Amino acid sequence: MDRYDFLVIGAGIAGLSAAIRLAEAGTVLVVTKEELAESNTAYAQGGIAVAMGGGEDVALHLEDTLAAGDGLVNREAAAVLVEQGPRRVEELLQWGTAFDRYPAGKDGQGGELMRTREGAHSRSRILHANGDATGREIAVSLLRHVREIAAIELMEWTTSVDLLVEDGRVVGASLLDGEGGLRMVEAGGTLLASGGAGQVYSDTTNPEVATGDGIAMAYRAGAAVSDMEFYQFHPTAFSAADAPRFLLSEALRGEGAYLLNARGERFMERYHPLLELAPRDVVARAITREGMDGPVFLDMRHVPQDLQARFPGISRFLARYGLQLGRDLIPVRPAAHYLMGGVKTDVQGRTTLPGLYAAGEAACTGVHGANRLASNSLLEGLVFGALAAETMVAEEGRDERGEGEASGAAAVDAGMTAEAATERWIAELRGVMWRYAGLLRDAAGLKEARRALDALAAAMPKGLYRRAVEARNLHVVAELIVTAALAREESRGAHFRNDFPSRNAEAEHSLMRGGRLEFVSF
Numbered sequence: 179m180d181r182y183d184f185l186v187i188g189a190g191i192a193g194l195s196a197a198i199r200l201a202e203a204g205t206v207l208v209v210t211k212e213e214l215a216e217s218n219t220a221y222a223q224g225g226i227a228v229a230m231g232g233g234e235d236v237a238l239h240l241e242d243t244l245a246a247g248d249g250l251v252n253r254e255a256a257a258v259l260v261e262q263g264p265r266r267v268e269e270l271l272q273w274g275t276a277f278d279r280y281p282a283g284k285d286g287q288g289g290e291l292m293r294t295r296e297g298a299h300s301r302s303r304i305l306h307a308n309g310d311a312t313g314r315e316i317a318v319s320l321l322r323h324v325r326e327i328a329a330i331e332l333m334e335w336t337t338s339v340d341l342l343v344e345d346g347r348v349v350g351a352s353l354l355d356g357e358g359g360l361r362m363v364e365a366g367g368t369l370l371a372s373g374g375a376g377q378v379y380s381d382t383t384n385p386e387v388a389t390g391d392g393i394a395m396a397y398r399a400g401a402a403v404s405d406m407e408f409y410q411f412h413p414t415a416f417s418a419a420d421a422p423r424f425l426l427s428e429a430l431r432g433e434g435a436y437l438l439n440a441r442g443e444r445f446m447e448r449y450h451p452l453l454e455l456a457p458r459d460v461v462a463r464a465i466t467r468e469g470m471d472g473p474v475f476l477d478m479r480h481v482p483q484d485l486q487a488r489f490p491g492i493s494r495f496l497a498r499y500g501l502q503l504g505r506d507l508i509p510v511r512p513a514a515h516y517l518m519g520g521v522k523t524d525v526q527g528r529t530t531l532p533g534l535y536a537a538g539e540a541a542c543t544g545v546h547g548a549n550r551l552a553s554n555s556l557l558e559g560l561v562f563g564a565l566a567a568e569t570m571v572a573e574e575g576r577d578e579r580g581e582g583e584a585s586g587a588a589a590v591d592a593g594m595t596a597e598a599a600t601e602r603w604i605a606e607l608r609g610v611m612w613r614y615a616g617l618l619r620d621a622a623g624l625k626e627a628r629r630a631l632d633a634l635a636a637a638m639p640k641g642l643y644r645r646a647v648e649a650r651n652l653h654v655v656a657e658l659i660v661t662a663a664l665a666r667e668e669s670r671g672a673h674f675r676n677d678f679p680s681r682n683a684e685a686e687h688s689l690m691r692g693g694r695l696e697f698v699s700f
């Protein structure tokens with residue numbers, strides 16, 4: 179059994195932001211499933227929302243966040259996010275994150291930071307880097323800083339399998355290394371910063387690491403999870419056979435892109451007065467409906483800008499398919515993008531289990547309510563990662579406990595199944611979720627999803643290798659989403675029920691723990 183003062187599961191913005199603070203108080207092990215730079219964070223394009231202008235600016239950021247969340251935002255969490263955001267972004271700047279700036283002034287000083295506006299933001303407050311590669315710049319600069327800190331050990335290609343629980347307290351985790359070896363790591367405090375779960379759907383903008391492991395591990399160990407029915411579907415992912423669902427940023431519509439249906443008509447006027455800049459869930463549902471009659475396209479042929487310079491990453495991606503912004507129609511369709519729900523935490527990052535903390539997309543403080551405001555999630559990881567770390571330092575300190583006998587929260591079957599069968603099983607689960615628990619839901623479909631998940635459970639991949647571990651986690655996450663979606667008999671934010679199209683008078687969060695679901699306020 180290896181021992182560290184703190185264990186951080188995940189090396190995205192939340193995990194790295196936390197590790198930096200934790201290292202001031204003890205030894206830190208950061209584990210990540212693939213290379214360090216592979217996380218949702220690294221794929222973020224548009225930017226990070228932050229109110230750097232003080233007073234009114236901060237108040238407006240709070241208002242926009244509350245409005246986007248459709249009545250369900252935890253006000254305390256949102257206030258913490260917008261108020262602490264500027265300080266945390268200043269730190270990023272000190273650590274060398276190169277956000278885009280206007281050209282330097284005559285005095286040779288660096289020019290002012292560029293600020294963009296995105297859908298549902300009342301001000302221009304989105305900082306970006308290298309045009310459309312904000313997440314990569316943040317990840318790279320955080321990693322550069324983390325590598326200089328001796329107390330932090332970084333372990334790549336390592337999958338956390340289960341939490342270790344001793345007398346109801348989380349004391350570490352079991353880890354599967356790249357060679358298939360299992361090791362136990364004990365820690366004074368454990369932070370889940372394992373990101374989202376987009377891979378539970380067949381169509382997603384998320385990379386392969388996003389399988390909801392942290393949420394599944396926490397739930398198996400007895401922690402409460404919240405708001406799992408709220409999955410944000412991004413309206414415009416690239417849509418071509420055998421191509422990844424690459425994200426085509428909202429900023430394209432911000433710069434004037436139209437949406438056209440298969441007949442070449444702009445259709446958004448039938449759905450929302452803000453047309454292409456309507457809220458994400460409205461645009462995503464409109465594209466789904468129009469897409470039943472053929473492909474839907476982004477059209478920028480009328481936009482005069484140098485689009486290759488403004489969107490270099492997107493342009494490079496499209497070139498692989500012989501397409502060019504401003505010259506060609508770009509086929510799009512919605513894809514699962516961001517999980518508002520997750521492991522229930524308070525604003526200090528505490529879960530309902532002692533010794534266990536969570537931050538970033540894996541966590542649910544309620545800061546996004548039923549729908550996330552664009553570009554608020556990088557800020558969430560930065561702010562709540564740091565806060566969780568401060569709480570861990572205050573509550574757990576150095577690990578001076580004796581050599582306890584920790585046990586895995588859930589047993590892992592040691593048998594092996596064919597990897598190909600596991601891939602087929604995962605693909606089937608993802609298809610079921612897309613068909614029955616995606617953008618448009620109803621009781622009949624959700625019950626069908628439940629039946630299919632029960633059938634899949636009977637053939638659950640066994641064995642101790644990464645994909646089998648992920649398969650089991652995806653199943654847990656899928657069940658949580660379906661159960662919560664069936665229980666929420668209303669349409670709110672990202673959750674839309676064809677059979678309950680309007681909003682209930684009262685806004686409540688779903689909370690699930692140990693097989694029980696209730697609706698609560700927080």
Ligand SMILES: Cc1cc2nc3c(=O)[nH]c(=O)nc-3n(C[C@H](O)[C@H](O)[C@H](O)COP(=O)(O)OP(=O)(O)OC[C@H]3O[C@@H](n4cnc5c(N)ncnc54)[C@H](O)[C@@H]3O)c2cc1C
Nearest residue numbers: 188189190191192218219224225338373538539553555556
């Ligand atoms: C294409 C795309 C574009 C986006 N654009 C924006 C944007 O412009 N602005 C914005 O604010 N947000 C954006 N988002 C959302 C944002 O990127 C994420 O919500 C945010 O980065 C999540 O950060 P995180 O630290 O919580 O998790 P992640 O960055 O996803 O990191 C999770 C980490 O956990 C590791 N991990 C997972 N499971 C395990 C396990 N079992 N064992 C060990 N390690 C594990 C992963 O390997 C990874 O290192 C975008 C997301 C995507 C996919």
